[in-house]
Amino acid sequence: MSPGSTSARLLISCADRPGIVAAVAGFLRDAGANIVHSDQHSTDPEGGRFFMRMEFVLPLAEGERGAFERAFARDVGDPLGLDWRVWYVADRKRMGILVSRTDHCLLDLLWRWRRGEFEADVVAVASNHPDLRADVDAFALPYHHVPVDRADKAPAEARLLELLGGNVDVVVLARYMQILSGHFLDRLGVPVINIHHSFLPAFAGAGAYEKAKDRGVKLIGATAHYVTEELDAGPIIEQDVIRVSHRDTPARLARLGSDIERTVLARAVGWHCEDRVLVHDRTTVVF
Amino acid sequence: MSPGSTSARLLISCADRPGIVAAVAGFLRDAGANIVHSDQHSTDPEGGRFFMRMEFVLPLAEGERGAFERAFARDVGDPLGLDWRVWYVADRKRMGILVSRTDHCLLDLLWRWRRGEFEADVVAVASNHPDLRADVDAFALPYHHVPVDRADKAPAEARLLELLGGNVDVVVLARYMQILSGHFLDRLGVPVINIHHSFLPAFAGAGAYEKAKDRGVKLIGATAHYVTEELDAGPIIEQDVIRVSHRDTPARLARLGSDIERTVLARAVGWHCEDRVLVHDRTTVVF
Amino acid sequence: MSPGSTSARLLISCADRPGIVAAVAGFLRDAGANIVHSDQHSTDPEGGRFFMRMEFVLPLAEGERGAFERAFARDVGDPLGLDWRVWYVADRKRMGILVSRTDHCLLDLLWRWRRGEFEADVVAVASNHPDLRADVDAFALPYHHVPVDRADKAPAEARLLELLGGNVDVVVLARYMQILSGHFLDRLGVPVINIHHSFLPAFAGAGAYEKAKDRGVKLIGATAHYVTEELDAGPIIEQDVIRVSHRDTPARLARLGSDIERTVLARAVGWHCEDRVLVHDRTTVVF
Amino acid sequence: MSPGSTSARLLISCADRPGIVAAVAGFLRDAGANIVHSDQHSTDPEGGRFFMRMEFVLPLAEGERGAFERAFARDVGDPLGLDWRVWYVADRKRMGILVSRTDHCLLDLLWRWRRGEFEADVVAVASNHPDLRADVDAFALPYHHVPVDRADKAPAEARLLELLGGNVDVVVLARYMQILSGHFLDRLGVPVINIHHSFLPAFAGAGAYEKAKDRGVKLIGATAHYVTEELDAGPIIEQDVIRVSHRDTPARLARLGSDIERTVLARAVGWHCEDRVLVHDRTTVVF
DSSP, X not given: OOTTEEEEEEEEEEEOOTTHHHHHHHHHHHTTXXXXXXXXXXXXXXXXXXEEEEEEEEEOOGGGHHHHHHHHIIIIIHHHTOEEEEEETTSOEEEEEEEOSOOHHHHHHHHHHHXXXXXXXXXXXXXXXXXXXXXXXXXXXXXXXXXXXXXXXXXXXXXXHHHXXXXXXXXXXXXXXXXXXXXXXXXXXXXXXXXXXXXXXXXXXXXXXXXXXXXXOSEEEEEEEXXXXXXXXXXXXXXXXXXXXXXXXXXXXXXXXXXXXXXXXXXXXXXXXXXXXXXXXXXXXXX | OOTTEEEEEEEEEEEOOTXXXXXXXXXXXXXXXXXEEEEEEESOTTTOEEEEEEEEEEEOOGGGHHHHHHHHIIIIIHHHTOEEEEEETTSOXXXXXXXXXXXXXXXXXHHHHHHTOSSEEEEEEEESSSTXXXXXXXXXXXXXXXXXXXXXXXXXXXXXXXXXXXXXXXEEESSOOSOOOHHHHHHHXXXXXXXXXXXXXXXXXXXXXXXXXXXXXXXXXXXXXXXXXXXXXXXXXXXXXXXXXXXXXXXXHHHHHHXXXXXXXXXXXXXXXXXOEEEETTEEEEO | OOTTEEEEEEEEEEEOOTTHHHHHHHHXXXXXXXXXXXXXEESOTTTOEEEEEEEEEEEOOXXXXXXXXXXXIIIIIHHHTOEEEEEETTSOEEEEXXXXXXXXXXXXXXXXXXXXXXXXXXXXXXXSSSTTHHHHHTTTOOEEEOOOBTTBOHHHHHHHHHHHTTTOSEEEESSOOSOOOHHHHHHHOSOEXXXXXXXXXXXXXXXXXXXXXXXXXXXXXXXXXXXOSSTTOSOEEEEEEEEOOTTOOHHHHHHHHHHHHHHHHHHHHHHHHTTOEEEETTEEEEO | OOTTEEEEEEEEEEEOOTTHHHHHHHHHHHTTOEEEEEEEEESOTTTOEEEEEEEEEXXXXXGGHHHXXXXXXXXXXXXXXXEEEEEETTSOEEEEEEEOSOOHHHXXXXXXXXXXXXXXXXXXXXESSSTTHHHHHTTTOXXXXXXXXXXXXXXXXXXXXXXXXXXXXXEEESSOOSOOOHHHHHHHOSOEXXXXXXXXXXXXXXXXXXXXXXXXXXXXXXXXXXXXXXXXXXXXXXXEEEEOOTTOOHHHHHHHHHHHHHHHHHHHHHHHHTTOEEEETTEEEEO
16 A cells, blocks of 8 residues: 555445446546455345445545545435445544453453454453453553442443443443443444354343253354344344254353354454444344 | 174163163173174263163074063163163164155155165155155155145144054154144154254244344254154254355245255254164253 | 346456446446446455456347447457456356266256256266166256276267267266366366365375375365366365264265265355356456 | 262273273272263274273272272283273373464463363473563463574474473474474473364465465365374364455465464363373374
């Protein structure tokens, strides 16, 4: 990439109609951009919804972004009725992590962040328990202990909003065993990604490995999804499974499952940070 | 295997206690048997349930089976309080197949049977539709068309009992889209294996692929289970999954899923016929 | 799709440079086309190779195809130096199948063809053995027995050229245990897809399952690839694996492997017929 | 487990013959043992090799082990010509780790060790580079920097022998990029487990991900194996793969592969420490 060039992604969602690709690609060509990757999906060419992610490189100083986007709105976005947004690769996302006592998802995220696997910077970790402070300290990151009072969760949520509100672009629940209120999610205003320890919609809620043992399933899974007010019902980003047998106790299922949980969560977080995930009702399009 | 030698399997289920393996293996050694394979499982060494499958070869004429089993009962089974059964490999299981209109599971079973993959002989195919007659004819097997009257299913079940009762050791539902009554299952008196087109307990009942699309799962699955009176709730024998994406329509999910359905069903049927599956409450032990 | 509308795919391969997508999408929009799917890949945005597959629907009578393609060449293909080709969905590919004695890949292809899974019509099956004639007869397809003389394979290849030359768009080797000469491949002039019973490049050549057993691998695989003159070295289209254990004999590996062989081959054939596979040196881009 | 009871495993390898299970199980019953798990494998009931792993609990003080083993040798081992060994669960294995600059396998092993996933204690980490000292310090483990002189590797191997010889029961190469000499392996005298970044036997040696990219494989893998003098040719303990595509650069393959490397290595190390792996020529039996 030459100096002065900007790497960016354009995400589009709209009613499907002919001419969208031509209009967008023509605009980008005229702006001097080179399209590096492009993905598109239509739920139905006639009357469906159209989704697109275009990754491109163009000569654009940081101060020229506003003009570039205004021109796009005027020439393409408004005439075609697009729901669109440009993400600049240089604007790394700020990630907050919430965790309870279990370390596997948290450590995996922190390792990957340190290795540079995510297009994001972890800015803070908060927990309702003090247990994982030393692990987080080793990464030179702030660790906020925010105890949750079962009788009244509002003060804890208020404290989390103070810590995270406006400071993060995404929050990751790395086995955070508290249900977040709709009020909190609204106020936070950024996507929240959760990892659930089952192949949803099977075994939603607590005790997923015990339920799996009791039902005698032959595979266990993990699901990363965006958090909505309804428990474990948000749009699924990624899932995976691992084979188990009658020999495995619930404790052994939890150990095997933890390997799946961390890889599924890492994939979901990585894709989210690369702007690959578009929400469509209660499902996702992952480019 | 020398002439006059018999290949057999001993299946045991009992309260766990010390000395079971020694007693069984000692008895078999004294009977001149060579243990070829042995698997065991204890749900808990203290107070749990013990399961065992021993495959052995011994010099035993067909007429001596009764005496052999009586001796085992007297010396081992009764003293130790075992729930046990001997299966002789030479007694190939007789398999009945029920199917509706979809051919993939049926054809896969018939083809594997023809190749000799199952320790079983298919003896009859019955269907509530006439569609698959020619396919079954090509395997030189009887095809019974038993229409089902939605208003009164009893006559159809009675006809199926006439056809299958006493003539089969196992019945396989190869995408048979009728719910069998508890009365029918009781009267039939042999295990019935069903293939369900989802990763149970997710998406039980009809329309599993539509439900999967609607929920936006990233993997679809299939589940082979023993049929009980409660729909899609019997002990699971085998499951598997395949990755899907936002691009896949319900019709495409059904096509991808059909490949999983047939392999999962074939594995379950194969294991059942080799006496590898022991039921434990509403789960299975698969050796 | 309205009457008079044509579904087609444009495949492009060229040196990467800015403006390709805009030029192609602009041309198609002006021709009245609606882009239904689009995939692209660049090996390197600077100095790399660019690949694209665009699926579109446009109002075009069959007699207007020549003019449409000449206009594309004049306005886009020639100016940008593209290597391109348009495939019309209505022009179903004609498929020839070569097989030896093993039935699993052949039957799986024929079942899928009968179910309508492939955008292709099987037109002939040829074999160096007579064994599978009845199976092919059941699908009302011609079965050509073309014995191969080990001392001189030329007459058999000449006979195959007579049968297939000019009559097929793709040939599938469904476990055909004869090596085809470079001369034959040249004269045939259409892509040939082979299924090899290992995870290439491991265990090329004959006896792959014996080699796998001897080496003690924990997974066995299958590989579908385009055939080139060099044995088992052509561009790989698809691969998959299945877990095995020390218990599995080479015969059991062959049985387990046969399930992988047929699904891997079916995926490769399906993708080829949908024009999803572009060759790049000795690798493939699969859209 | 009651106080005074001992958990142990008996591993047996011998020419197959009738009566082995009965003799072993009878001896253990008479010794007051309860068999908790038992696995056996015969390469061929007639003339093959027999392998067994029996896990049992028996009342045995530490000082009585010698007498117990002498009695077993006298009554069972010697008469039947068994190659056998008893491992006591209380005798946790001492593990040494060698690593170069890459952290993912090392960190994963240390983290699992801290969680208690291995029946082993990590006692030392040695590296030919200083880079990972801080990471190892965080686990309160000694980190030995043992530089390797390319022109003469003998001094480094001598230093490693000083550090590890007699102090470890197993050595794990967690991406240690130096070839160990046969002389070193002999002198070390304990099993050495390596993780190789490909699906062996494909892509042995250096540059596996570049080779995989060049060959265009659709899956990449990792292989954990015991180290022998011949590079990447020792008995394979475990393998796994992950799907990749034409989009993935060698750097991306390395990142995706690192997730497989660490899980494959962790499984192999865990199984080894639980005495589940028996070597058979250049393959393994994994119970």
